[in-house]
Amino acid sequence: MTRVIVAAGGGGDAVAAVMVGAALYGAGEPAVILTYAWDRLLVDPVPGPRGPGDFTGLRPLTPHVLAVPAAAEPVAPAGSTLPRLAAELPHTFALIDPHHGARGIARQVGELVDQLAPESVDLLDVGGDILARGDEPTLKSPLGDALTLAACCRVDAPVRLLVAGPGLDGEIPADVLRDRLGAPVATLAPEHVEALGAVLDWHPSEATAMLAATARGVRGLCEVRGAGLAVPLTDEGPTVHEAGLEEALERNELARAVLDTTGLAEAERHSREICGFSEIDGERRRAARLGARAPAGLDPDAALARLDRFQADARARGITHTTFRRIAEVLGLNGTLRLDLRDLLLARRPEQYEAPLWRVPAEV
Incomplete structure (x- = not known):
């Protein structure tokens, strides 16, 4: 028996697919997770999603669907979390290729359905921005979701649309989404997070980190990257x-x-016309700025002092938790330094780690 899960928006949705699959079908159920290789400059310094030509070592599943095994490697300077996911998780990660538009993605999904005859096909989005209209001022990353939604509507097979963690992506509030959602089909629990093993220790997705944290019982107000949302x-x-x-x-x-x-x-072009922007344009601008900036180093004592100031301000705003990605943003750290920062904080202040989030103490 095989399940196909289409991760609507990127790498975080692919990680969430493992948790959701465990909740719906059992942790041992094999799945093909069709996902973008799109790490939003955190792991990959090249703007936009990667295509098949950006990897070596891909494995054909169908004429137009290639799996990303553990031995695959992104072609420099590109980067990708997918080979490591394949190494650590017992699922098949296959590459969405958006460079042929929604018609090309629909062809990929259709070939998987024809070849695998899966028990189910799910389109999964964390947060629910796939249910947006397109003109919401808080919308930040509509393009990937729009393409997978359009593609799945073109497929001649039943596709179930699932939204995990309404509002957790910080784009469309849960209250706005409530009337657009059906009743819950599952509630994630700690055992479903365990299906991810150690992935959450290194994967950069904030929305999926918050999804996992809430499944483990964490409650509060979490500050994420981008102006302290x-x-x-x-x-x-x-x-x-x-x-x-x-x-x-x-x-x-x-x-x-x-x-x-x-x-x-x-x-x-459609995204610029309808939403007023293309998120890949934003990545192009940020990549240009990062390329012109000398990489910062990690000074442990200075980092901890700046963290204390940030935590005091955050607690005054009612913040109870934050992400390592947000802390790295506040400290001006990028790339591999984010993981170095995480290691430093876990070594110095392990009591504040509420996996996979960072707890802001009541008194700083």
Whole structure:
């Protein structure tokens, strides 16, 4: 028996697919997880999603679907978390190639259905921004979701749309999403997080980290990257809901616009017209700034002093938790230094680690 899970928006959704699959089908159930290689400059300094030509060692599953095994390697200077996920998790990670637009992704999903005859096909989004209209001012990353939503609506097979952790991506609030969701089909629990092993110790996705934390019972207010956005950690956090696929397409103007696209540049043009931006343009600008900046070093004592000041300010704003990615942002650290920072904090202040989040103490 094989399940196919399409990770709607990127690497974080692929990690969440392991938890959701464990909750819905059992931890030992094999799955093919079709996902973008799109690490948003954290691991990959090259803007936008990677395609098959950006890897060596890929393994064919169908004529247009390639698996990313543990032995695969991104072609420098690109980077990717997918080979490490394949090394640490007992699932098959296959590469979404958005460079042929929604029609190309639909062809990939269709080939998997024809070749594998899977027991189920799920389209999974963490947070629920796949249910957006496209004009919301808080929307930050609509393009990947719109392409996978449009593609799955083109597939001649039943596809179930699932939203895990409503509001946890910090883009569309849970209160706004509530009327767009069906009843919960699962609630994640600590045993479902355990299916990930040690992945959450290094994977950079904030939304999936908060999903896992709420499944473990963490509650409060978590500050994430980007101007200190605060995301509530509530009992709704670990829930997984089904949503109407066709209704989502009807609502999502960008997904409707990219329905017949055959290239990524074409999809980007629609995003600029409908949403007012392309998230890949933002990555291009940030990559240019990072490339012109000398890399910062990690001074342990200076980092801890700056962390104390940040925590005092955060606690005054009612923040109870934050992510390592947000701390690295505050300290001006990028790339591998984020993991060095994590190691430093766990060594010096292990009592503040509420895996996989960082607890802001009541008194700093």
